[in-house]
Amino acid sequence: MELLPLVCLCLLSCSGETSAAGDGVKVVVKEDDDAVLPCSLSNKEDITRKLFDWKKDGQKEVFMYDSGIHHNNGLSGQHQQFIDRVSHFQDQLMNGNASIKIHNTKMADSGNYSCDFPRLQPRQTFNIELVVDQVLRDRTGEKIPGAAPEPYIKTLDETKDWRLLQCEAHGDPLPTVEWKDSDNNTLHAEKPQISDRGGRSYITVKTTVTKTDNYSCVATQETISHQIAAVTAVRLTGAAPEPGEILF
C-alpha cells in the first residue's frame, strides 16, 4: 500500500504551481534582457556535490552542473546557442537552488526548459516556460525575409514657408508609415496610397511641413517587430526661426 501516496505526489507535482519552486512556472522577459529560470528543491538539500542538467525543448543542452564541474569551467557538450550566456548561482547551491540566468535573451530562447536532477531518489524534473517578448526596432541586420528597407523621402513641392514631403516604403507584410517631427510627435498626413510596381506593393504617405526641423518617416512591421526610419532636414527660410536657432 505504498503506491497510493506516490500517485498522489505525482498528480500534485504534474499539475505544477505548488509542487516545488520553479515547476510549471512561466517566465516572461523583454528581448535583450536577462532571464532567471527558477528551479529549487523543496527540501533545500545542498546540491553543491550533485548533478543537475538544464535542457531546452527536450534536447538542447543549456547548462549542466556536476559536483563543481559545469559548462563555464570546462564541461563540454553545451549547445552553441547557450555558450557564454548562461550562469548558475554558486552561493545558492547549498539551499538546493539550481536556478540559472540566461543573458541577453533572444526570440530563439523562447521555449520549454527542463531542470533535471537525474541522480536524485526519486528523480526530480521541473519544467519552466520562457517567453521572450520582441521589441520594435531596426532588424535590418537580422536579414528577416520581407523586412522593410529604409523608406525613401522625396520633396514634391516647396515654397519658403512650407514643403510637401513624400515618403515611400515597401516590405512584406506592407509596413505602416508615419511622419514624425524631431520631438517624436506624429504629423498629420494624407491618406496612405498603395501602388504596385514590378510585382511589389509600395505605400506612400505625404505630409506638408511648415517649420524648420528634422522630419522622419517611420516604417513599421508589427508582425516581425521591425521598425526603420529615414530622416530629412527641412530648413524653411520664410518661417519663424525655432527658439535657440541662429539664422545668418
Ligand SMILES: *[C@@H]1O[C@H](CO)[C@@H](O)[C@H](O)[C@H]1NC(C)=O
Ligand atoms: C534561487 O536563486 C535565485 C538567484 O539568486 C533567486 O532569484 C531565487 O529567488 C532563489 N530561489 C529560491 C527558492 O530561493
Ligand SMILES: *[C@@H]1O[C@H](CO)[C@@H](O)[C@H](O)[C@H]1NC(C)=O
Ligand atoms: C511549451 O509548453 C506549453 C505547454 O505544454 C505549450 O503550450 C507550448 O507550445 C510550448 N512551447 C514551445 C515553444 O514549445
Ligand SMILES: *[C@@H]1O[C@H](CO)[C@@H](O)[C@H](O)[C@H]1NC(C)=O
Ligand atoms: C537636425 O539634425 C542635425 C544633424 O543630426 C542636428 O545637428 C540638428 O540640430 C537637428 N535639428 C533639429 C531642429 O532637430
